[in-house]
C-alpha cells in the first residue's frame with residue numbers, strides 16, 4: 179500500500195507502525211519493535227539536543243535553569259513546547275519536549291515499583307489493582323536496565339532480590355555520610371539509590387564526573403537520557419525518527435480504526451501520514467491531549483474514550499522538600515543530586531499509629547545546591563536578607579544545605595484531569611491541555627507526616643535549621659494515569675497489554691497507562707511497561723487486532 | 725527578543741541591585757551594582773525584558789503611591805521604605821529582581837574566588853566527591869527485609 183503525505187505531493191511506502199513521542203517510552207518501544215523489521219516511524223515535536231550546549235558548559239549554568247532549560251514549558255516557551263493551562267492545578271507540570279523527552283532533564287532517580295504497588299486494592303482496599311504484576315515486568319525491568327545503564331547496590335532490604343545488572347553506586351560524599359548517620363541513629367532504612375547514571379563507561383557513554391547539573395541536561399553523557407541510550411540503537415536498526423513534527427490528531431476510518439495521524443512539520447506545513455498501527459508515547463498530559471483532540475463520528479468524545487476516562491485520574495506525586503542547614507561544610511552542588519533513598523515509610527503499616535493515611539512515600543536524599551540556588555532559597559525562605567546582612571547570611575548556607583524530598587503516592591481520583599482548553603493554543607493552533615488537580619486529604623496527611631519525619635532525621639543528623647516546602651508547586655514532573663490500563667472497558671482505556679479497548683490498532687505506552695502511581699519515580703516502570711507491551715505485540719503480530 | 729532598558733529603568737535597576745546585594749568591606753566583595761556585574765545584569769535582563777520592566781514599573785507605582793516620585797529620585801531613606809512596601813505588595817515582582825541580581829552576582833570571578841570556588845563552568849572538568857564510608861550501611865543490612873509480601 180502507498181500513502182500520500184499531504185503537502186509533499188509525493189507518495190511513500192506504507193508505515194507499519196507510527197509512534198508519537200520520542201521520550202522515555204517512545205524510545206524503548208521503537209527499539210524493541212525494530213527487530214520485527216516493520217517500517218516504523220516516530221514523530222517527535224522537538225529536535226535532538228546538543229549536549230555541547232547544555233548549561234553545564236557555561237558560567238551561566240544555574241541561571242539557565244530558569245530560562246531555556248526551565249522545567250516548566252510555560253516558562254521555556256521554546257518552539258517545541260506547547261503551553262499548558264494550569265491555573266486550576268495545585269501542582270504545575272514539568273516536562274521537556276525533545277528527542278529523549280523528560281529524560282533530558284530528569285534526575286535519573288531510578289527505583290523499581292515494589293511488588294505490593296501492583297496490588298493496592300487487594301492489600302489496602304483503595305484505588306485498583308493492576309492487570310499485571312511485578313513478575314510480569316521483571317524481565318523487562320532487566321532489559322531496560324541494560325539499555326539505560328543503572329548504578330546502585332544489590333541487596334536493599336526494602337525490595338525482594340532482583341535481576342538488575344548494576345554499576346557501582348554514586349558516591350555518598352560528605353552530604354551522604356552526614357545524613358546516613360542521622361538515619362542510622364534512628365534505626366531507619368536507607369539504601370544507595372538506583373540511578374540511571376553511568377558510574378563506569380557504559381554502552382559508549384562515559385562515566386559521571388560529578389558536574390551536579392543533571393536536571394539541566396548531562397553534558398558528559400553519563401545520565402541515561404533516551405536520545406543517547408535507546409535512540410542510536412533504534413535508528414541503526416532502521417527506525418525513522420522525524421523531528422520537529424507535532425501531531426494534531428489521530429485519523430480514523432468509518433469503522434473507527436486508526437489510520438494514521440495529521441501533523442505539522444518544522445515549517446508549520448500540515449501533513450498526513452498513514453499507518454497500520456499507532457502507538458501513543460506523548461506522556462500523561464500529551465497523550466490524553468491528542469486523544470481528546472481526535473474527535474470523529476465514530477469517536478465523538480475523543481479517541482479511545484468510550485469509558486470517559488481519557489484525561490481522568492491524573493496523578494503527579496505530591497512532593498515535599500525538607501532541607502537541613504548544617505554547621506559543617508558539605509558537598510554543595512558537586513555530584514549528582516540524588517544520593518540515597520529511604521523507604522522507612524513506604525509500605526502501609528496499620529500498626530504505626532503515627533500514620534493517618536494509606537500507602538506511603540520514599541525519601542530521596544539530596545546533596546546541596548549551587549550558589550545561585552542557595553542565595554535564592556535563602557532569600558525566599560527568609561534566611562538571607564536584602565541588604566547589609568546578605569553576605570554573612572549567605573555564608574551560613576553556602577555548601578551547608580542537604581536534605582531530602584518526599585515523593586508521596588498519589589491515588590487516582592477521577593476529578594483530577596486533563597481536558598482541552600477552549601482558548602489557549604500552541605504555535606500550530608492545536609488546543610492546549612488544561613489541568614484540573616487538587617491535593618487529596620490523604621496526600622496532605624502523607625506530606626505532613628513526611629515533613630515531620632524528615633525534620634526528625636535531619637535533626638538527628640545535626641541540622642541546626644530546617645527549611646520546608648509542601649507541596650513543591652512546580653514539581654509536576656511525573657505525569658500518570660490519564661489512559662489507565664485494565665481488563666474492563668468500562669473502567670479503563672487500554673487493556674492489560676496497552677491496546678485501546680475501543681480501537682484495536684491503537685496502543686498507549688507512556689505514563690498515562692499507570693493504574694496507581696506507587697511512591698517512587700515512574701520512569702523505570704514506564705519503560706519496562708513499554709518493553710512489555712512491545713513484547714506482547716511481537717508475540718501476537720499475526721493476530722494483533724483480534 | 726532582546727530589548728534595551730531605558731536610562732530610567734537602568735538607573736532604578738542599579739539601585740535596587742545594590743539594595744539586594746551591597747558591597748562588603750568585611751568580605752572584600754563588590755556590590756551587585758559594580759560595573760562588570762551590572763553590565764551582566766543589563767544584558768541578561770534584556771533577554772527577559774518584559775518581567776523585569778514590569779517589576780520596575782510596579783516599584784515605581786509603589787513610589788508614586790507613597791510620595792509621587794520615581795524610585796531613582798527618592799532619598800536613601802525613602803527608597804528603603806518604598807522597597808519594603810514593594811516587597812510586601814509585589815512578592816513575585818520582587819522575586820524577579822532578586823533572581824536576576826543573584827544569577828549575575830554569583831557568577832562573577834571575584835565573588836566566586838571569595839567563596840573558594842573555581843572560576844569555570846562545571847563541564848568538562850567536573851568535581852571530586854568523596855566516596856564516603858559505606859560501612860555505614862551495615863546496620864541497615866542487618867535489620868532484614870521490610871518489603872511487603874503480596875501472596
Ligand SMILES: Cc1cc2nc3c(=O)[nH]c(=O)nc-3n(C[C@H](O)[C@H](O)[C@H](O)COP(=O)(O)OP(=O)(O)OC[C@H]3O[C@@H](n4cnc5c(N)ncnc54)[C@H](O)[C@@H]3O)c2cc1C
Pocket residue numbers: 198199200201202203204221222223224249272273274275276277278279280281282283284285286287288393423424425426459460461462464465468655656657688689690699700701702704
Ligand atoms: C526536571 C525533571 C526531573 C525528573 N526526574 C525524574 C527522576 O529522577 N526519575 C524518574 O523516574 N523520572 C523523573 N522525571 C520524569 C521523567 O522524565 C518522565 O517520567 C518520563 O520522561 C516520562 O516518559 P514518557 O515516555 O511518558 O514521556 P516523555 O518522556 O515526556 O516523552 C513524551 C514525548 O512526546 C513528545 N510529544 C508530546 N506531544 C507530542 C505531539 N503532539 N506530537 C509529537 N510529539 C509529541 C514530547 O515532545 C516528548 O518528547 C523527571 C522529569 C523532569 C521534568
Ligand code: SF4
Pocket residue numbers: 375385386387388389390391392393395396397398399400401513514515
Ligand atoms: S553529575 Fe554526573 S550525571 Fe549529573 S550532569 Fe554531572 S556527569 Fe552528568
